[in-house]
Amino acid sequence: MRAARLIKMVLLxxxxxxxxxxxxxQELEVSERTVARDVLSxxxxxxxxxxxxxxxxxxxxxxxxxxxxxxxxRSEAEALFLSGVPSALREMGLADAASAARLKVSAAxxxxxxxxxxxAAQRFHLDAPAWYQEPRTxxxxxxxxxxxxxxxxxxxxxxxxxTEVERQLEPYGLVLKAGVWYLAARAQGDFRVYRxxxxxxxxxxxxxxxxxxxxxEGPTGGGGRFIRDEAFDLPAFWAERAAQFARSLLREExxxxxxxxxxxxxxxxxxxxxxxxxxxxxxxxxGPDAQGRLTVRLAVESVEVAYAQLLxxxxxxxxxxxxxxxxxFATAARRTAALYA
Numbered sequence: 045m046r047a048a049r050l051i052k053m054v055l056l057x058x059x060x061x062x063x064x065x066x067x068x069x070q071e072l073e074v075s076e077r078t079v080a081r082d083v084l085s086x087x088x089x090x091x092x093x094x095x096x097x098x099x100x101x102x103x104x105x106x107x108x109x110x111x112x113x114x115x116x117x118r119s120e121a122e123a124l125f126l127s128g129v130p131s132a133l134r135e136m137g138l139a140d141a142a143s144a145a146r147l148k149v150s151a152a153x154x155x156x157x158x159x160x161x162x163x164a165a166q167r168f169h170l171d172a173p174a175w176y177q178e179p180r181t182x183x184x185x186x187x188x189x190x191x192x193x194x195x196x197x198x199x200x201x202x203x204x205x206x207t208e209v210e211r212q213l214e215p216y217g218l219v220l221k222a223g224v225w226y227l228a229a230r231a232q233g234d235f236r237v238y239r240x241x242x243x244x245x246x247x248x249x250x251x252x253x254x255x256x257x258x259x260x261e262g263p264t265g266g267g268g269r270f271i272r273d274e275a276f277d278l279p280a281f282w283a284e285r286a287a288q289f290a291r292s293l294l295r296e297e298x299x300x301x302x303x304x305x306x307x308x309x310x311x312x313x314x315x316x317x318x319x320x321x322x323x324x325x326x327x328x329x330x331g332p333d334a335q336g337r338l339t340v341r342l343a344v345e346s347v348e349v350a351y352a353q354l355l356x357x358x359x360x361x362x363x364x365x366x367x368x369x370x371x372x373f374a375t376a377a378r379r380t381a382a383l384y385a
Contacts, residue, residue, distance in 0.1 A: 049074070050082055054091060057105045064102040079103075137186035182225055182241040191215045191248050192227075196268045200238075201245040208244060214270040217278040221286075228281055235276070237285055287317075294318055294343035298350050299365035301339045306360030310340070313356035318343045339364070 049072055056063060056071055065076045072079065083103055086093045092106045182188075191198045192215045201210050213229040218240070220226075225240040249268035294315065302310060311319040322340040332338045344350040347369050354361055355376070363370045 046082075050086060053079075053082055054086065054105070057093065057103060062096065062102040062104040068103065137189060180241070182243065184243045184246045185218075185225055185240055187246045187248060188215060188227055188240055188243070189218060191246075192218055195270055195272055196248050197270050199247040199249070200243050202238060203242040203244060213238075216272065216276055217281075219278070219282050226282075228278060228285075230270075230273075235281060237282075290315065290317065293345045296344050296346055296350070298342050298344055298347070298354075298363060298369060299339065300342055300354065300357075301333075301337050301362040301364055302357070303337055303360045306357050307338055309357055309360060310342075314342065314344065314350075314353045337362075 053068060053072060056068065063071075065079050068079045069076045072082075074082075083093050083095065094104055094106045096102055096104065188198070190196075196215075198213050198215055199210065200213055201208055211231050213227075213231050215227055215229045216235070217228045218225060219228065219237075227238045227240055229236060229238060300306075300310075307323055310323065319342065322342045323338070326338050326340040330339070342350075344353070347366065351369060351372055354363060354373070363373045
């Protein structure tokens with residue numbers, strides 16, 4: 045623990061020209077007396093830490109004691125500091141590691157690039173959770189993340205509808221989608237997606253660093269580890285599965301006649317990809333009618349969902365099919381007209 049603190053102190057002093065005792069104490073989460081003792085220890089170990097006395101004094105490194113990353117430009121440095129999502133790193137238990145990594149890079153950058161971290165953080169921020177949802181970190185996420193990072197197989201108990209099942213998984217990657225964590229894992233040779241908040245138990249076998257309990261290699265790697273399929277591409281896999289999932293939800297079809305404004309509004313009130321596909325198909329088919337209205341065949345999740353979504357079009361959309369949905373909109377229109385009579 046103390047060794048890590050001493051290293052962090054050196055990196056802090058490399059990243060800044062000078063730091064006061066209170067500043068170091070705050071960064072290191074220790075007392076100023078501990079800072080003074082640590083500085084003395086560093087000096088005895090040969091690290092050239094110099095203490096300036098007086099009101100504006102502080103600690104600094106002398107003699108050019110620093111390392112530099114050569115060939116790293118400003119845009120590259122800024123992109124590097126944008127690569128982490130702080131809330132996600134905290135939830136996976138990697139916040140300390142990420143902080144140390146950023147600190148090391150900051151300390152090694154050329155002086156003219158030292159503001160890259162601050163500049164990037166003040167210009168871009170990713171807020172992953174969706175609106176009106178309180179983000180909840182799955183209790184087992186750190187264990188799953190550790191297995192993903194270390195390529196270790198896990199035995200997981202998982203809620204599927206009202207039943208609990210047990211699966212042997214090879215965890216390949218984690219995805220944070222609108223505040224919900226998903227695990228991409230291989231089970232029985234197939235890649236599948238699991239919601240992490242549905243795991244009720246996760247066991248990570250501990251077979252040592254080089255082998256199983258008896259030191260022997262397993263069929264897919266030793267020490268509870270598995271051998272990753274190098275062809276697996278997490279972003280591509282997720283994009284494909286997300287598209288499949290969205291399409292799988294759209295099981296029914298409705299026919300809607302839209303005004304020009306309704307055409308523009310449709311992607312904002314229904315599933316965007318389905319709306320755009322329906323509009324493109326209608327335009328390449330019969331096109332707008334004499335009144336400039338476009339009739340589209342729209343894939344929807346259900347009639348109930350379509351009713352809730354298409355209400356957002358108001359008079360800019362007229363439901364033609366199915367008849368039951370058209371009658372429901374007609375009834376809603378009469379009731380609305382009565383309210384404003």
